[in-house]
Amino acid sequence: MKLFSLVEGIMVRLSGLPGLQFLGRYVSEYHGRRTGAQQTISKYQSYVQTVRGTAKDVKTAARGSKNDEEGDQEEEVEDNYEEDDDESYLQ
Secondary structure (H helix, E strand, O other), X not given: OHHHHHHHHHHHHHOOOOOOHHHHHHHHHHHHHXXXXXXXXXXXXXXXXXXXHHHHHHHHHHHHHHHHHHHHHHHHHHHHHHHXXXXXXXX
């Protein structure tokens, strides 16, 4: 990478000479393509993070609703036992 930076600096300096302006344009276009590629990669990385976060939220919500249902069933069972205890005590 350092070698490319060195060559890039030389190309930019040489682009100041008549007839070698294409070197400066090449370096500019290269940076533009590289920046565009990095932006595209960042965009897709944010998409992946969003999907993973959403999947995690859905998974948590699904587990939470299962736990709530199990808790409701346990309360109903406990309520039935309490009623039975009261009835047997009264007899």
